[in-house]
Amino acid sequence: MARKTKAAGAAAAPQVDATYSIGDLAEACGISVDTLRVWERRSGRPEPVRLPAGHRRYxxxxVRWLRRVATALAAGHRAGAAVAASEEQLEQMIASAAAAQVPAEGLDPFFDAVKTYRESAIxxxxxxxxxxxxPDGLLEHVLDPLLVRAGRAWADGDLDVRHxxxxSDAVEHFLRAARASVEVRKDGRLIVLTTLPGEMHGLGIQMAAxxxxxxxxxxxxxGVNTPLDETVRAAGETRADAVGISISLHTGGVESDRLLAGLRERLAPEVRLIAGGSGARGVRRGPxxxxxxxxxxxxxxxLREA
Ligand code: B12
Known part of the structure; x- marks a missing residue:
């Protein structure tokens, strides 16, 4: 992974794609217009770009920043703190919610094994x-925090890209083997799992599987990075009852909303479309x-209720 680029709670230069009205922004983030106005009055954020005619645009x-604020809120942080947080602090708020679930023995042994390339120990x-x-406890209380912490450690420079x-490879290896150990009902309903074009984070679909x-x-x-038409064709060929899409923190945003809406349009109406992953989090009103x-x-x- 490469280093992060700057995210924005503050206004960007006016010529940079300043295309959202406050209503569009509210729709894209799942945060109401009233709430956005209160935040702006109290803390100056989100700070709009002013068009020459005086209109406010975002x-x-x-959008990306506010979705992460929404993620922090969903994890139980206070709005005042999340809105005022720097990008780093916001990341920590999101990560600490998962870290709070970590079992007593902690995650350190995993990182020791990673740094010494002992896949069998992992x-x-x-x-x-x-x-x-x-299985549910392992996925939720060990793997989820482990991956969040790995992302954090990478961002802090404590974990190198190779590690x-x-x-990731060891986790993927485990998830495939674990799935093979679960008995699958032959008459069960069928779900196609994949990611949107451009999305390379695939562990979410392995967990969902x-x-x-x-x-x-x-x-x-x-697998990952599947063109929409291919997903639609796979759903038709397998007579799927549902399609599940995993969206990472990296790709979550307006573009993934657009792709999801396009997928929804092309899938047969009776096929359910389910989006998950931290990039899909905080979106209360997506397409x-x-x-x-x-x-x-x-x-x-x-899946139980479907
Ligand atoms: C492993 C990893 C990678 C691996 C992925 C390998 C693989 N086989 O998947 C590789 C090296 C490819 C990678 C690449 C990149 N990554 Co990366 N990556 C991660 C890491 C450490 C783990 C991702 C992961 O699998 N998380 C576990 C998932 C499963 O968790 P989740 O999304 O919260 O999902 C949970 C639920 O929502 C649910 N769920 C998930 N999917 C689904 C699907 C359905 C249908 C349902 C119902 C539920 C569900 O299950 C999960 C468990 O509860 C994260 C750290 C993190 N915090 O996630 C960074 C992270 C996502 N990556 C990041 C970045 C920046 C990148 C790169 C841009 C780096 C680069 N410049 O190359 C690229 C982008 C690639 C791309 N275009 O997608 C950043 C994103 C930051 C941001 N806010 O934008 C993160 C957050 C790291 C960080 N702290 O900065 N990455």
């Missing part, structure tokens, strides 16, 4: 968690006809 970086530890905490790639299989559904995983799953527990509920 940019896609405002896998043994994950299988041990699978047995002790159960982070090594960890385990949850689906354990809920009695048959998962079909297409129509899409169920947003903030957590794997949400996915379980949606």
């Amino acid at each position: 940019t896609s970086s405002h 896998l043994e530890r994950l299988w041990d968690g699978w047995r002790r905490l159960g 982070e790639h090594f960890l 385990i949850v689906a299989a354990r809920t009695g559904w048959r998962p079909r995983v297409l 129509r006809g899409i169920a947003y799953a903030t957590t794997l527990a949400d996915l379980r509920r949606i």
